[in-house]
Each structure stands twice: as structure tokens, then as C-alpha cells.
Amino acid sequence: MAPLLLRGARLPDGDVRDVLLDPDSGLVARVAPPGLLPSAPGGLDLTGHLLLPAPAEPHAHLDKALTWDLAGAPPGDLPSAVAAWRAYAARVTEEDVFRRAGRTVDELCANGVTAVRTHVDLLTADGSYGDGDPLRGLRALLRLRERLRGRLRLQIAVLHVDAPDELLHRALDLGADLLGGCPHLSADPAASVERVLRVAADRGVGVDLHADETLDPGAEDLRLLARAVREGGFVPGVTASHCVSLGAVRPDEAARTAKEVAAVGIGVVTLPLTNLYLQGRGRPSSTPRGLTALRALLDAGVTVAAGGDNVRDPFNPVGRADPLExxxxxxxxxxLSPDEALDAVTAGARAVLGLPAAGPYEGAVADLLAVRAQSVSEALGASCPERLVFAGGRLVSRTSVVRELY
Known part of the structure; x- marks a missing residue:
């Protein structure tokens, strides 16, 4: 394919540059002041646009997406959401998951996302894994992954609570990329963590656990995970998502845990949209924010990413599938500062997914998002619906807006 020249784009540091993309290599070939690069047919004028690294979505639930109206509206706490989803899961079909997940991915892509990690339930109504077809959701997402090749990278993590080893191996045999889990919902959280790491190590795949999705300061998933990784010498990538309880402990304790997490290379994914919705409902006065200890983690050198989590499902009735939100x-x-927040949904998210750096810089992966804005703070604060999305140096989505005022 012919190189693509993006003219007059403003970079995050404020400089205006022309950026040459090479679709054959999928990289940014050149970055130069305006007018210095040879023009080519089919170039794009990005005057008035801010050119950013494309966001990645490090934590989605595509199999659950868009089921809020279908599954009923629970009171809004985590146990009620789990119960509502399990009841609905009894009648979920492979085609249902494929259709809803596809719609959600289209929203993500239009908003700038070029890589997604989604968790997928082993679909049973009661979590027993005994009857029915628990892998139908996974098969739907594997089909979707094939359809998305060249437009979006899709990683699939198997989400379960104490599922049999045999079922986890079947899911990996089908093509799942890594293992997930919810130790805090297990009868024995420590054993759950150790078992997931053991199976993942046997198969050479990464791990992404839902950890400490509670404001209880005594929750231990993250510490258990850090200790198990340290003692077992686990090599593939490890991610802990949520980690809400870390934000509920004393600052000195949060700092100690953050250092332990950094020492073993665990990445942490914070999920503000869903955790702000679900957490703290029993505390009507001085309601806690329900987020992990972001500053302690960043100060310790932990890779911090941020995701959207749920999109209009029993765990959260809202959400625009937009990393800028x-x-x-x-x-x-x-x-966080606007720059730190942007980093969490771009560089941090890609690092958690194990992907190379992207952005408008020579030699970087040409996964880019052009937003009609003049600064990072404007891009985050004003929604900015007009966007162009590039994956591997190719334009894959363009959103234009017509606004009429009378």
C-alpha cells in the first residue's frame, strides 16, 4: 500500500507536524515540520486535529455488553449484578454474544481503540459448569476476532470462578489467549490464585485476574497474587484488574503493596466507570470513590492502565465505549493530570496487553487517533466526537459531525 501523509497535525507536546505512515510495515516512517515531507496522493489534512497514540481497551466484557435492558435492572451493587447476569446467561446464545460484541467493538473502534482485551465468562447460569455449553461465549468471540483482523487486535481472557482444570484447558485449546479469574469470589482465594498461575504456566499464557473488587481493606487478592508470582517465578505477563481495596487502606500500606506489585512486574488496570457505579453504595455519607490507589502505584513504578469495563450491562447501565471518557x-x-490519564488509556494500556509502543513518533506502531481538539485537556474534557482512527498506518474509521445552530 502507498504511504499515507498526515499534514498539519498537532502532537501532544503542542508541536505541529506532518506524519508519514507506512502501511506495509505498520509503522510511522517520518515526522517533520509542515511542508518538508514529499506530498503523496490521498494524504489527509489534519489541521485543527490533535494526533494521539490510539487508545487500547485493557479490560472489556464483550460477552455481557448491551444487556442492561435485556437482563433487568438490579439495585446496583456487585452481588446483584452478578446474580442478574447469571440468570440472563442461562439463555445467552453464541449468536447473541457475536452480535452484541460486534456492535460494541464497532463503538470502540470508532472512538479510537485499536486493541482490546476482553474477558469472557464460561457461560452457566449457576457457575456449576456441569451442564450446557459453557464455551459458547468464547466461540462467538473467536469468530469476532477473525472478522476484526487488520482493524483491531482482540485478546480473550477466560473468566471463571473455580472452573475445573479440564474446562480451562479446553478454552485454551479453542484459542483463548490468557486466563482470568475472580479470587475474591472463590471459596479459597489463595488456592484459586495459585491454581490459575499453575495452569497458565503449564500452557505458557498470561494471567489477568479480577482482584479485590471491594472496598474491604482486608481483601488480599493483590497481595496473594504478588506473593505467588514472586515465589513461583511466573514468567508470562500478569495483570490485576480493579484492585479497589488498595484505595481503602492507609497510605503507608498502599505504598508497601504497590512496591511489592512493582517488584514482580504485575500491571494494574483501574476501571473507574464501573467501580464508581458499583462501589460505596452502603456508605451514603462521605462515599468513597471506589478506585485503586493510583498515586501509590504510579509512584512505585507499576504499569497502570485504565479500562471501560462494562458497557450498558447489569454491572453498569451507562458507558460510551470511549477511552477518553x-x-x-x-x-x-x-x-491524575490529563497527561497521566491519557497515558493510562494509551501507553499503559498497550503495555499491559504486551503490545509495542504506538504514537506519532518515528518508528512507533502507526496506531493513531486524530481528535478535533487543540490540547489533551480539551480532548478529554470536551468529548470531541470528530475522530479519525488509524491502525497499522491505515485509516479504519472516520467520524464527522454536522452541527447546526439557529
Whole structure:
């Protein structure tokens, strides 16, 4: 394919540059002041646009997406959401998952996402894994992954609570990329963590656990995971998602745990949209934010990513499948700077997914998002629906807006 020249784009540091993309290599070939690069047919004028690294979505639930109206509206706490989803899961079909997940991925792509890690339930109504076809959701997402090749990278993590080893191996044999789990829902969280790491090590795949999705300061999933990784010498990548309880402990304790997490290379994914919705409902006065200890983790050198988690399902009735919405919440509720928040949904998210760096820089992967904005704070604060999305140096999505005021 012919190189693609993006003219007059403003970079995150404020400089205006022309950026040459090479679709054959999928990399950014050149970055130069305007007018210095040879023009080519089919180039794009990005005057008035901010050119950013494309976001990645490090934590989605595509099999659950868009089921809020279908599954009923629970009161809004985590146990009620789990119960509502399990009841609905009894009648979920492979085609149902494929259709809803496809719609959600289209929303993610239009908003700038070029890589997604989704968790997928082993679909049973009661979690017993005994009857029915628990792998139908996984098969739907494997089909979707094939359809998305060239437009979006899709990683699939198997989400379960104490599923038999045999079922986990079947899921990996089908093509799942890594193992997930919810130790805090297990009868024996420590054994659950150790078993997932053992199976993952046997298969040479990574792990991404739902950890400490509670405001209880005594929750131990993250510490158990850090200790098990340290003692077992686990090599493939390890991610802990949620880690809400870390934000409920004393600052000195959060700092100690953060250092333990950094020492063993665990990445942490914070999920502000869903955790702000679900957590703290029993505390009507001085309601806690329900986020992990972001500053302690960053100060310790932990790779911190941020995701959207649920999109209009029993765990959260809202959500726009937009990483810039996620980043905006990290500014308002997590007290990060706009640049730190943007990093969590771009560089941090790609690092957790094990992907090379992307952005408008020579030699970087040409996964880019052009937003009609002049600064990072404007991009996060004003929603900015006009966007162009590039994956591997190719334009894969363009959203234009017509606004009429009378």
C-alpha cells in the first residue's frame, strides 16, 4: 500500500507536524515540520486535529455488553449484578454474544481503540459448569476476532470462578489467549490464585485476574497474587484488574503493596466507570470513590492502565465505549493530570496487553487517533466526537459531525 501523509497535525507536546505512515510495515516512517515531507496522493489534512497514540481497551466484557435492558435492572451493587447476569446467561446464545460484541467493538473502534482485551465468562447460569455449553461465549468471540483482523487486535481472557482444570484447558485449546479469574469470589482465594498461575504456566499464557473488587481493606487478592508470582517465578505477563481495596487502606500500606506489585512486574488496570457505579453504595455519607490507589502505584513504578469495563450491562447501565471518557474520570475522580490519564488509556494500556509502543513518533506502531481538539485537556474534557482512527498506518474509521445552530 502507498504511504499515507498526515499534514498539519498537532502532537501532544503542542508541536505541529506532518506524519508519514507506512502501511506495509505498520509503522510511522517520518515526522517533520509542515511542508518538508514529499506530498503523496490521498494524504489527509489534519489541521485543527490533535494526533494521539490510539487508545487500547485493557479490560472489556464483550460477552455481557448491551444487556442492561435485556437482563433487568438490579439495585446496583456487585452481588446483584452478578446474580442478574447469571440468570440472563442461562439463555445467552453464541449468536447473541457475536452480535452484541460486534456492535460494541464497532463503538470502540470508532472512538479510537485499536486493541482490546476482553474477558469472557464460561457461560452457566449457576457457575456449576456441569451442564450446557459453557464455551459458547468464547466461540462467538473467536469468530469476532477473525472478522476484526487488520482493524483491531482482540485478546480473550477466560473468566471463571473455580472452573475445573479440564474446562480451562479446553478454552485454551479453542484459542483463548490468557486466563482470568475472580479470587475474591472463590471459596479459597489463595488456592484459586495459585491454581490459575499453575495452569497458565503449564500452557505458557498470561494471567489477568479480577482482584479485590471491594472496598474491604482486608481483601488480599493483590497481595496473594504478588506473593505467588514472586515465589513461583511466573514468567508470562500478569495483570490485576480493579484492585479497589488498595484505595481503602492507609497510605503507608498502599505504598508497601504497590512496591511489592512493582517488584514482580504485575500491571494494574483501574476501571473507574464501573467501580464508581458499583462501589460505596452502603456508605451514603462521605462515599468513597471506589478506585485503586493510583498515586501509590504510579509512584512505585507499576504499569497502570485504565479500562471501560462494562458497557450498558447489569454491572453498569451507562458507558460510551470511549477511552477518553475513562481518562476524563481519572482526572475528576482519580486526581491524575490529563497527561497521566491519557497515558493510562494509551501507553499503559498497550503495555499491559504486551503490545509495542504506538504514537506519532518515528518508528512507533502507526496506531493513531486524530481528535478535533487543540490540547489533551480539551480532548478529554470536551468529548470531541470528530475522530479519525488509524491502525497499522491505515485509516479504519472516520467520524464527522454536522452541527447546526439557529
Amino acid at each position: 475513562t481518562a476524563s474520570l481519572l482526572v475528576t475522580a482519580g486526581h
